[in-house]
Structures are given as C-alpha cells and as structure tokens.
Amino acid sequence: MKLAILSRNSKLYSTRRLVEAARAQGHSVRVLDPLRCYMRISTDGFEMRYKGAPISGYAAVVPRIGASVTRYGCAVLRQLELMDSYTPNSAAAIARARDKLRCHQVLAARGIGLPVTVFGDNPDDTGDLLAMLGPPPHVVKLNEGTQGNGVMLTEKLSASRGAIETLRGLYANFIVQEFIAEAKGADLRCFVVGDRVVAAMRRQAPKGDFRSNLHRGGSAKAVRATRAEMDTAVRAAKILGLGVAGVDLIRSKRGPLVLEVNSSPGLEGIEAATGVDVAGTIIAHVASHGTSPRKRERNTDLTDS
Incomplete structure (x- = not known):
C-alpha cells in the first residue's frame, strides 16, 4: 500500500514509529510536511504538489497535524480525501x-459524561456564568490549548474572575469547568x-x-x-x-x-x-481500510469542517 504521513517533522518519535511500522508491514510510506503541500482546486479535478512535484495515488493518509497548523493541515487532508485517499481521521473530525x-x-x-462546562463572552455576564458552574475551584482552559498549556486552576471566585478578565483582554477563546477533586x-x-x-x-x-x-x-x-x-x-x-x-x-x-x-x-x-x-x-x-476496493469515504464528511 502507498501510504502518506502528514507531519511537519519526520524526526518526531510518533512519526518515526509510524514510518517504521509501515515499512515493517511491507508498505511504501512517505512523510509529507503539510505546509509544503499546495493545491489546485477545480471542477475538473483536484491536484496537489509537494516541493514542486505532483503527488497522487496514496491509498491512505495518517494525519499528524499539530494544533498550530490545524487550518492549513486540514485543508491539505481534505484535498487528499477528495483525491480518494482513506484517512482514519477526516479533516472534519479533526476540526x-x-x-x-x-x-x-x-x-x-x-x-x-463530562465535567460541567460554561462559556460566555460578555463581561457583564461573568458573575452569573460562574454561578451556573458552581463554587470554586474552577478549571479555566484555552479553547484550543494542547499539552496542558493554557490550563489554570483557580481556587477562589476572585481568581476565576481575574483569569476570565485577563483572557478576555487577550481576545482568547476559553471555557471554564468544574474541578473534580476526587x-x-x-x-x-x-x-x-x-x-x-x-x-x-x-x-x-x-x-x-x-x-x-x-x-x-x-x-x-x-x-x-x-x-x-x-x-x-x-x-x-x-x-x-x-x-x-x-x-x-x-x-x-x-x-x-x-x-x-x-x-x-x-x-x-x-x-x-x-x-x-x-x-x-x-x-x-489503516491498511485494512485503505486497501478496500470500495470508493473511499468521499464527500461524506467534508462539509462539516
């Protein structure tokens, strides 16, 4: 099977392990930096190039798209989906x-089941928003943070208000959740x-x-x-x-x-x-799905991302 891995860094542990596993199972595999992929979109077909050369014919794609390149990475993955590559995680699902x-x-x-979560935009509503959540401690999270970045624990109501005001001042998107002490x-x-x-x-x-x-x-x-x-x-x-x-x-x-x-x-x-x-x-x-003779999941999940 001809397989692509979308990753910005081929030396990362996860990317290296996927390459090793693919080769061990007899597949042809290539790591593609999504930011070096560029596309032609037309009613007569879809085309993609990578560092000046056309790329096509990938039976499957494993996306390793970092949070900082979500938008462009998903656009590249969506294009590959439209070019009939199977992926376990569609662009829409990642978004x-x-x-x-x-x-x-x-x-x-x-x-x-989830921790109780609240979200609001207007500063005038902060008091009522926190009342909907309940007493502190509260967990304040950036909406698109990763690896624990942008996550704060506030143990007093005044601290929750302060964190919310600070994030609003930075025009950051965030949610506030109950803290599960147990x-x-x-x-x-x-x-x-x-x-x-x-x-x-x-x-x-x-x-x-x-x-x-x-x-x-x-x-x-x-x-x-x-x-x-x-x-x-x-x-x-x-x-x-x-x-x-x-x-x-x-x-x-x-x-x-x-x-x-x-x-x-x-x-x-x-x-x-x-x-x-x-x-x-x-x-x-991925191999068990990417080699399926059926037409791969084209257009089934592309309008939701």
Whole structure:
C-alpha cells in the first residue's frame, strides 16, 4: 500500500514509529510536511504538489497535524480525501476535536459524561456564568490549548474572575469547568484505534500541579481500563468521527468523565508505559481500510469542517 504521513517533522518519535511500522508491514510510506503541500482546486479535478512535484495515488493518509497548523493541515487532508485517499481521521473530525467547546457540546448531546462546562463572552455576564458552574475551584482552559498549556486552576471566585478578565483582554477563546477533586491530579489516557481501546495508561500530575500531561512532568504507568471507561472512550471517538484518538478520562464519583479527545495523540508515552506496539496497530487498521476496493469515504464528511 502507498501510504502518506502528514507531519511537519519526520524526526518526531510518533512519526518515526509510524514510518517504521509501515515499512515493517511491507508498505511504501512517505512523510509529507503539510505546509509544503499546495493545491489546485477545480471542477475538473483536484491536484496537489509537494516541493514542486505532483503527488497522487496514496491509498491512505495518517494525519499528524499539530494544533498550530490545524487550518492549513486540514485543508491539505481534505484535498487528499477528495483525491480518494482513506484517512482514519477526516479533516472534519479533526476540526471538531480541536475545538474544545464544540467537542463538549457534541459529546454532551450524545450522553457522554463530562465535567460541567460554561462559556460566555460578555463581561457583564461573568458573575452569573460562574454561578451556573458552581463554587470554586474552577478549571479555566484555552479553547484550543494542547499539552496542558493554557490550563489554570483557580481556587477562589476572585481568581476565576481575574483569569476570565485577563483572557478576555487577550481576545482568547476559553471555557471554564468544574474541578473534580476526587481525581487527585490523575487521568486516564485511553488510546482508541477503530472500535477498541488498544492501550491505556494512568497519568499522575507532579507534586504541586494538577495537570497530568507528560510534557509537564507527569508520570505514567500502564493500567487496565474498566469496561465503562473503554466504552466511553470508544463512543467519544466514534461520535467525533475519529478512527484513531487519545481519549483522556478522569475517574469521578459519577463515573468516567471525558476531559479531552486528542485527534493526534503522541505515541511515545503510551508505548513506553504499556509496551504495546500502538504504531503497528494504527498502520494495520489503516491498511485494512485503505486497501478496500470500495470508493473511499468521499464527500461524506467534508462539509462539516
């Protein structure tokens, strides 16, 4: 199978592992920097070039699109979809997952457990907005932050107001959520491929922090997710249209709650913690769909991104 991986850096661990896994399974694979792809769009067909040369004929594409290039990266992926390449994560699905507010609205509408979340724009409504949420502590998050960046814990009502006023002054989009104290700074990363959780790890925040992201000094160990946790993770990914996803859950008194669904989850932490060949599983899943003789999912998810 002729396979492309959309990634800005071929030396990143996740990209390297996907390339190794693809070659080990006998596929032809190439890493394409999405910012070096450019397109011709016409009613008589779609064309793409990369560093001056035409590219076409990719049976499948694995997107590793960073948050900073979401818009352009999704445009490139959408073009490849229109050129009949299969992808486990469509451009529309990635856009849905990247917008935390939109993601929470979609998941809540389908009954997925979430921390209570509020959102508002006008400063005059801040008091009532926080009253809708309940007493602090509160978690304030940038709407498109990643790896724990732009996430703040406010322990007093005045601190919540101050954080909100500061973000509004910066014209930043953000949400405010309830703080789940019983989680004790830990969350669960369930790695979903297709219709199952292929690996899971428990991440613990370092002392003095509440963010469990490994990039921020958190620790990780393999864990056996419960049936309810696995079902929640798989359902959340499916609702958003993601065939590959890292679903972050917290264990609460009312069951598993989804914190975030990552459309481009890193492989280094999960593979190191669990010993599972996640990259190989992703490639096998993509190959089983990308080589299908049917017309690939063209035009089925392109108008929603």
